[in-house]
Amino acid sequence: MLIIQTLIYGLAQGSLYALLAAGFALICGILKMITFAHGEVFMVGAFVALGVIVGLGLPPAVGMAAAMAAAMALGVFIERVAFRPFRGGSSMSPALITIGFSIALQALVLLLAGADTKPFPYGGGEFKLTVGSVSVSGIELTVILASFILVALLQLFIRKTSWGLALRAASMHFDAARLMGVNTNMTVALAFGLASMLAGAGGLLFGAYYGAFYPQMGVVMAFKALAAATLGGITSVSGAVAGGIMLGVIESLSVLFISSGYKDIIAFSILILVLLFKPSGLLGRFEEEKV
Amino acid sequence: MRQARTFLAPAAALLICALPLLIQDQYVYHVMIMAGIYAILTMGLNLLLGCAGMFSLGHAAFYGLGAYFSALVTLRLGWPFLPALLASGLFTGLIGGVIAFPALRLKGIFLAIGTMGFNEIFRLTAINAESLTGGPAGLTGIPRPELFGYPIERSVDFYLMIIVLCALVYFMFNRILGSSPGRALIAIRDDETAAQSVGVNITRFKVAAFVFSSFSAGLAGSFFAHYMAYISPDNFGLAESFSILAMVALGGMGNLPGSVAGAALLVAGPEAFRFMQEYRLLIYGSSLILVVLLLPEGIFGWMRPKTPAAKAGLQRTAGTGGG
Numbered sequence: 001m002l003i004i005q006t007l008i009y010g011l012a013q014g015s016l017y018a019l020l021a022a023g024f025a026l027i028c029g030i031l032k033m034i035t036f037a038h039g040e041v042f043m044v045g046a047f048v049a050l051g052v053i054v055g056l057g058l059p060p061a062v063g064m065a066a067a068m069a070a071a072m073a074l075g076v077f078i079e080r081v082a083f084r085p086f087r088g089g090s091s092m093s094p095a096l097i098t099i100g101f102s103i104a105l106q107a108l109v110l111l112l113a114g115a116d117t118k119p120f121p122y123g124g125g126e127f128k129l130t131v132g133s134v135s136v137s138g139i140e141l142t143v144i145l146a147s148f149i150l151v152a153l154l155q156l157f158i159r160k161t162s163w164g165l166a167l168r169a170a171s172m173h174f175d176a177a178r179l180m181g182v183n184t185n186m187t188v189a190l191a192f193g194l195a196s197m198l199a200g201a202g203g204l205l206f207g208a209y210y211g212a213f214y215p216q217m218g219v220v221m222a223f224k225a226l227a228a229a230t231l232g233g234i235t236s237v238s239g240a241v242a243g244g245i246m247l248g249v250i251e252s253l254s255v256l257f258i259s260s261g262y263k264d265i266i267a268f269s270i271l272i273l274v275l276l277f278k279p280s281g282l283l284g285r286f287e288e289e290k291v
Numbered sequence: 292m293r294q295a296r297t298f299l300a301p302a303a304a305l306l307i308c309a310l311p312l313l314i315q316d317q318y319v320y321h322v323m324i325m326a327g328i329y330a331i332l333t334m335g336l337n338l339l340l341g342c343a344g345m346f347s348l349g350h351a352a353f354y355g356l357g358a359y360f361s362a363l364v365t366l367r368l369g370w371p372f373l374p375a376l377l378a379s380g381l382f383t384g385l386i387g388g389v390i391a392f393p394a395l396r397l398k399g400i401f402l403a404i405g406t407m408g409f410n411e412i413f414r415l416t417a418i419n420a421e422s423l424t425g426g427p428a429g430l431t432g433i434p435r436p437e438l439f440g441y442p443i444e445r446s447v448d449f450y451l452m453i454i455v456l457c458a459l460v461y462f463m464f465n466r467i468l469g470s471s472p473g474r475a476l477i478a479i480r481d482d483e484t485a486a487q488s489v490g491v492n493i494t495r496f497k498v499a500a501f502v503f504s505s506f507s508a509g510l511a512g513s514f515f516a517h518y519m520a521y522i523s524p525d526n527f528g529l530a531e532s533f534s535i536l537a538m539v540a541l542g543g544m545g546n547l548p549g550s551v552a553g554a555a556l557l558v559a560g561p562e563a564f565r566f567m568q569e570y571r572l573l574i575y576g577s578s579l580i581l582v583v584l585l586l587p588e589g590i591f592g593w594m595r596p597k598t599p600a601a602k603a604g605l606q607r608t609a610g611t612g613g614g
Contacts, residue, residue, distance in 0.1 A: 034400050036533075081580070091399060092346070096540045096583045099533050104576025111569060223407065223529070230404050261419045268408040268415070275405045276393050 001133040006256045007249060012140045012209065014248020015147035018241040019202035020225030021232065022151060023195030025240035028229070029171035030191050033091045037078055037101035038199055039222025045071035045200025046207045046217060047109055054121055060208075064146075067200040075196025076189050083188065102219075110215040118213040143205045150201055151241050154194060158237065163190060171235065224264075227271040233281025242283055307454060320446035322562050324518060327453035328511050329554035331460045333538040334547060335507035338464055340536070341544035342473065343500040344480030346399060349406030350535050352413035353505040355527030357383045357512025359417065359424060362433045362522055372436035372443075376513045383509025384502045391501035395494060410529050417524040429523025436517045449518050456514060457551070460507050464547055467503060476500055477545070537579050543589025553589065 020042060028034055049067035052058050082097035129136045158164035169177040170187045178184045206221065207213040225244060226234075232243020247267055254263045274282060314320065336350045361379040364370040370378070390409065397405050417424045424430065436443040436452070443449060467473050475496050478486040487493050516522050534557065542553025560578075564571050582590060 028400070032400070034403070081584070085584070092340075092540070092544070093583050093587065095346075095403070096537060097580050099537065100576045100579030100583070102576070103579065104573055107570075107572035107576060111573065223411070226404060227408060230401070234404075262415075265412055265415045265419065268412045271408045272393075272405055272412070275397055275401055275408075279397060279401050 002256070004134050006252045008134070008136055008140060010249035010252030011245065012143045012248070013251060014228075014245035015144050016202055016206050016209070016221070016244075017225045017228045017247050018151060018244030019147050019198045019205070020222060021229035021240040021244040022154060022237050023198050024226055024229040025234055025237045026167070026191045026195045029235045029237070030167070030174065030188055031083060031087075032235075033083065033094050034226065035078065035082070035098045036095060036222075037082075037098040037105065038195070038225070039218025039220075040102050040105035041071050041075050041078070041196045041218075042199040042203040042206070042221060043109065043215065043218035044074055044105060044203070045196075046203030046213055047113055048200070049204040050118060050120070050207065050213050054118075060122060060204075064201060064204055067204045068197040069200075071196040071200025071203070072193045075192040075199070078196075079189055079192035083192075084185070087188075106215045106219075113213075113215070115215065120208045120211045120213070122208065139209055143209050146201065146205055150198055154198065154237065157194070163187075167191060224267065227268060230281060231271055231274050233283045235280070236283060239281050239283035243281065246282075310450070317446050320450050322559055324446070324449050324453050326555040326558040327450075327457050328515050328518075329535065329538060329558050330457050330551040331507050331511040331514075332535050333542065333550040333554040334460055334464050335504040335511075336535050337539045337542070337545065337547065337550040338467065338476075339500055339504040340539055341546065341550075342468065342480060343476040343497060345394075345497065345500065346403045347394075347406045347504075348403045348529070348532050348536065349410035349413075350504075350508055351527045351529070351531035352406075352410040353383050353387060353508035354512040354515070354531070355413055355417065355522075355524075356386055356505075357509030358516040358522045358527070359430070359512075360509070361513035362430045362516045363423070365434050365517070366430065366432070372434070372517060373438065376436075376510060376517075379513035380506045380509040383512065384506030387505025387508075388498055388502045390505075391498040394501065395497050407529060407532075410527075410532055414524045414528050417527070424524070427524060429521060429525075430516075431521045433516050433520045433522065435520060453514060453518075456510065460510065461547065461551065463503070463507070468545075468547060472496060472499065540579075541582055541590050546589055549589050556590065 020038060023038060024034065027038075045067035048070040049060075049063035052066040053060055053063035078098065078101055082094045082101065086093045128138070129141060158167055166177070166182045166187045167190065169180070169182055170184055170191075174184065177187070202221075203218070206217065224247065228243040228247035229240035230243070231247060232241065233239025250270065251263045251267055254266045258266065310323070332350060332354055335353075336347065339345045339347050339350075357379040360382050361375045364378060365372065365375050394402060394405060418427050420426075438452075443452060475486065475491045478489075478491055479493055479496060483493060512527075515526070538553040538557045539550060540553070541557060542549030542551070557575075561571050561575055564574055567574075
């Protein structure tokens with residue numbers, strides 16, 4: 001039974017990774033570049049939600065909507081400043097600018113909200129779903145369900161709408177999509193907007209799950225989610241989501257069987273092995289480099 | 292521009308060496324010594340990133356490897372400073388060479404992600420392998436250097452030592468960039484397939500770039516360990532790798548004197564804002580954004596380097612391609 005309990009912890013943690021990893025895949029799928037400010041979009045979303053829920057006293061659902069809206073605006077702004085001027089060129093400049101955003105946003109939130117870790121007012125401790133000796137708390141259930149719904153909505157959007165079609169076309173062949181009349185500027189902004197909405201929602205869920213909001217909360221999460229996305233396939237959204245779940249489960253199993261100190265070493269070692277032997281990820285599509 | 296340069300370099304060198312006559316403040320020395328350490332790190336990453344076009348984000352791990360190696364051989368085996376310094380460089384260079392072979396399979400952002408993973412694995416191992424590395428608390432009481440029976444204890448001595456070390460590393464990289472291997476690296480960065488088609492052995496040059504880059508990081512790490520007398524895993528995290536990357540960018544990709552200046556500016560600059568402590572990181576992050584947007588060749592782009600290879604480095608500031 002311990003193993004099932006461990007798997008549930010892994011699933012909750014993994015679905016938080018999945019929310020961020022899906023965003024990395026959306027962005028990387030189109031631009032073949034990575035952003036280093038995704039963790040801070042996640043953190044800003046979390047703090048906006050906390051402000052709405054605690055500061056204004058509004059219900060958590062409103063906080064979630066505010067987190068997603070604020071994160072989306074921030075993500076689109078970062079795309080405009082860090083990525084659009086360098087489209088088709090070096091990936092160094094966007095990397096550096098997003099590192100700059102990451103440092104500046106952490107410092108800004110530190111200034112505005114203070115360095116102390118802030119708790120979440122809703123414990124969710126009163127509800128517990130118990131089957132045999134396995135129990136799932138309300139907040140675990142919320143995290144898993146909310147992530148599942150968000151990822152499902154994203155998949156629906158990508159597969160069923162014309163905007164989604166444009167996204168898929170641009171990630172398949174950027175220039176060809178533009179020649180076919182896809183508004184690529186809009187599409188890239190859309191990818192960033194969607195990725196950031198998921199990140200903002202993930203920020204609130206993370207803060208609520210661990211009962212902790214702090215300016216550096218996005219740093220480790222974003223890096224692990226990037227590892228998870230690479231693990232599953234950084235150019236495909238479903239691959240990245242699967243990678244996120246896998247990473248969460250691998251981590252919780254290695255805590256159970258090995259030790260908590262080594263769980264991250266194991267996760268990153270698996271990442272490097274996957275990069276070396278199947279760089280497109282376990283579920284990603286392989287792209288042959290053309291001369 | 293050229294004439295300005297002929298006077299500028301000796302004048303700067305003279306000023307740097309004469310500083311001990313002018314300055315008594317220990318704090319100023321500390322800042323300048325750290326600038327020297329970062330200058331070595333930045334030059335090393337510049338070879339990899341700015342010249343060979345390899346997007347490595349794990350430079351702090353090599354820095355840390357050198358620091359831990361040097362601390363351990365002096366603490367546990369009782370080695371004197373100079374052999375420890377050299378051995379740290381060679382050991383780190385060797386590890387760099389070993390890492391290079393798998394790293395060569397990765398391109399662009401995948402290399403960046405892989406090297407970030409390597410950096411984290413190094414830091415986490417240093418935290419967890421407590422019997423060897425002292426765990427999260429790190430290693431303390433690392434012996435101060437002794438050169439030919441003369442103990443190095445004062446800040447001035449450390450300052451003069453790092454200047455000598457910096458100069459040696461600078462000349463090493465200057466030689467590499469000015470010679471045919473340097474041009475081969477630039478060719479690889481600009482177009483790998485084209486370079487290969489004219490007979491450049493890509494694997495050999497990329498591995499060599501990795502070895503020299505990590506060799507210099509190992510030297511910097513060793514010096515840092517003996518200067519601070521205390522190291523911990525926190526000194527060698529990803530944030531450190533990002534800082535070194537920012538220094539390379541500030542100085543300009545492939546620009547060797549720029550790397551030194553970029554390091555000095557990013558170490559000393561935040562210190563100048565110390566009076567507004569709480570805004571320091573906000574200013575640091577925002578200026579990084581502005582510098583990349585407004586000065587794509589680096590803040591010292593006007594400082595034209597002499598060697599043709601480095602010149603080529605300036606003309607194409609673009610680092611690695613997309614994917």
